[in-house]
Amino acid sequence: MSRISTLEHLQAVDQELDDKTKRARQVAERLAGDPAVVAAHAALETEDKRLAELRATLRARELEAKSIDVKIKEIEERLYSGRVANPKELEGLEKELQMFKRQRSGFDDQLLELMDSVDQAQKRVAEKAAALKKLQGTRAGDVELLSRERDTLTARLAELAEEHDRIRAELDADALRTYDHLQRTKAGRAVAKIRTLSCGVCGTAVPTGLMQRARAGNELVFCSGCGRILTG
Known part of the structure; x- marks a missing residue:
């Protein structure tokens, strides 16, 4: 083989080495992590966090509502027990009772809104979880294919590196x-x-x-x- 033919052969090997090296890097990056899966996982975590916050708020409001219920019950017992005879005290208890009932009514509206928000958040979490599961299923198949390609590339790169060194050894400085x-x-x-x-x-x-x-x-x-x- 002439010197120029040898150089032409070396260039072909070097070009394939470069192409295969770039592809091997891409495969390694994809095996390290799929951006779509990472994004879907982050989206699920965001919705999970939002759901947890809504549930915590709902529980806190429910406790506050129960606390008001206890106060209403206590006032009603005093009002209707017959133990309080002073008209002014009775009037004060009645006003206090109405105030707590108004507060309780407001809590009912808040609780309904929060329960609806929790339901919607649960649906979003379910949707994000399903999307992530689907991507992970696809990812599993991709990983298998990419792993096989990585092994093929590794073997071919070793062959090319050996051929590259052999050809260069045939050429003058x-x-x-x-x-x-x-x-x-x-x-x-x-x-x-x-x-x-x-x-x-x-x-x-x-x-x-x-x-x-x-x-x-x-x-x-x-x-x-x-x-x-x-x-x-």
């Missing part, structure tokens, strides 16, 4: 130095194939004599337009 420089400065494409008498990358016309030298493969021939190594 000058060729490698030129190739490495062009790989860095030409977006990972140091070698350009001649297609229809033009550079396959930049499209610059390649004179017949230059094309023949490139195809012979005995020397490094460069595109006059982009500076890449030409291969026939």
